[in-house]
Amino acid sequence: MASTNRPDKFTLDAYSDGQLDQLPNNGVYSGFTNRLATPILGAKGIQVLNVNFVNSVLQLNDYSLMFYYAVGASPRRVRCVRLHPASFVPYPGWTSYVKNKYFNDCDELVVALNAAAVAGGDDAVFNLSWEANTIQFAFDDATRRITISSPTGELLTPLAADDPVVLSALAANGVRMNDINNTGGTTAVNARIQPYQLGYSMNARLGFAMSYYATGLYWSSASARGNACATGQQSTGTIEADATPILLGCQNVNVYLDIATGSGYDSQNRKSLAANVPIEVGPLNVNSYTLSSVQAPLLSTPNEIYEISVRLLDENGVPFPQPPNYNVQVAVAVVY
Secondary structure (H helix, E strand, O other), X not given: OOEOOEOOEEEEEHHHOOOHHHOOEOOEEOEEEEEEEEEEEOOOEEEEEEEEEEOOOOOOOOOOOEEEEEEOOOOOEEEEEEOEOOOOXXXXXXXXXXXXXXXXXXXXXXXXXHHHHOOOOOOOOOEOOXXXXXXXXXXXXXXOEEEXXXXXXXXXXXXXXXXXXXXXXXXXXXXXXOEOOOOOXXXXXXXXXXXXXXXXXXXXXXXXXXXXXXXXXOOOOOOOOOOOOOOOOOEOOOEEXXXXXXXXXXXXXXXXXXXXXXXXXXXXXXXXXXXXEEOOOOOOOEEEEEOOOOOOOEOOOOOEEEEEEEEEEEOOOOEOOEOOOOOOEEEEEEXX
């Protein structure tokens, strides 16, 4: 039976965090805290019933906007075509960039990538691996796959996100942004490094999903490690992606409650996991998750609960951003 200090369920709301206006980092938040007006006493466990938030991530996540490929044979030239983050604000008068945005389909994305791949779409001062007019993108409506080719007939190959040459390029801080706060103006010395997550590039999102150590379906004696495509070979012709593109910036959001303590772990061994929420709507829509009839309460919870902190991370362990005008609500059941 429910009583003052023993509710059957309660809700947590980002807008009920009195410090929310001071929490946002870079204009967004990915966690909040609610202090309970009446503490919960005698709790033995909790279970998340419902989670509501806005799918704030665009079709391409802002930390996976770099497409890596190689040009030529001996030696190969490692190159990168990138989009700038959706939040990018350029240095006054700077126009050599193409921003991430809401893409209605793959055709729109290909247009943006081709604009970034030609003269004026980027600058080798800030993107050391950029070389104009060395790659072009296309989308085949029949096969639903993206292709790449060389406009000048050079050998071309897509690279895997975990390719050592890609990791080396990122480690050298070779992709920077000439944003409004760049004190160097048109130099890259003090320019901000573009956000990225090691092991995650645009290649996989476009369908070039193979890892460095994978062998393609049409691998042969002519194939070579580092050619991340079905044949494993460089080509002067058209190279088709080995998978269909996935324009989904985030697939799952993990919800962590600090009161869950050791009850829940994610795949990267982070504690306090309370729910795994699949993204079932397109960007900028409300995603609502409701628990099925399965009962699986988290039993390693404090006996007395006075405040609760909520944290949202995507499947890669990156904070799931919410602008301050987007609310998040979590409904929780209590077991006594």
